[in-house]
Amino acid sequence: MVTIQDIANKSGVAISTVSRALADSPKISVKTKERIKKIAQDMGYTPNFAARNLTQGESNTVGVVFQPQAADSAENDFAMQLLFGINSQLVARQYLLTTATGSNWSEVYNAVKMMVEAGQVRRFILLYTVENDPISELLRENNARVVVTGEPEQANDVLYVDNDNRRAGEEATRQLVHQFNLKAPLFVRTLADWRYERNREIGFHLAQPEGQVLSLPIDFHAQKQVLESYFELHHEIDGIIASDDKIGYLARNQAQAHLPT
Secondary structure, X not given: OOOHHHHHHHHOOOHHHHHHHHOOOOOOOHHHHHHHHHHHHHHOOXXXXXXXXXXXXXXXXXXXXXXXXXXXXXXXXXXXXXXXXXXXXXHHOOOEEEEEXXXXXXXXXXXXXXHHHOOOOOEEEEOOOOOOOHHHHHHHHOXXXXXXXXXXXXXXXXXXXXXXXXXXXXXXXXXXXXXXXXXXXXXXXXXXXXXXXXXXXXXXXXXXXXXXXXXXXXXXXXXXXXXXXXXXXOOOOOEEXXXXXXXXXXXXXXXXXXXXX
């Protein structure tokens, strides 16, 4: 097994320099880091994560935090694809991925708390945004590094990826209306007060000011019943724009079953 000492001997620098270079320390020049990393790779060096975690006082794991998921809810393919993408980038950087989820916010909070306290996880990606989030507060108290997907509920110094849900809702609606010559499109969302759903609905109305909106309950079986009743009464609906994949699949299936062909 190749050790840091072996790399130091090969590269002609101190062990501490090798350690800092492999950890991307700003104290080491980019040129030196690239040279040492190339030597380590050529020698087949594999990091000792346990030793590194002990030295740094934190895990080489990134926690991905979901909003609560109902046990009987349908799979969200978008979330799974997002996880695959995150994981591929983490593996390339020699990090591990773990997820925190639950059927309610208390379960999600406890999962994150365990990651922080027992697992020494200090890097997190939040796949949601809500106001006065106790999980975000917990992570701030523990000096965790956090990235939020979507526009934060409150303006602060949090790092976030703005996926511009208003524009997504507007462009998706315009494209579908134009491509299929829709006359009565329906926007489907949930009654939950998620910012991304609000913004996608706003985008829908920018494209279709008079378009109909159907807000579904959170419970999966109740969602099916509401959709069934709605489509039996509204045969004019000729297209669906949904706030997310899960809702979209469910609405499409109910429309196919209850709208006239």
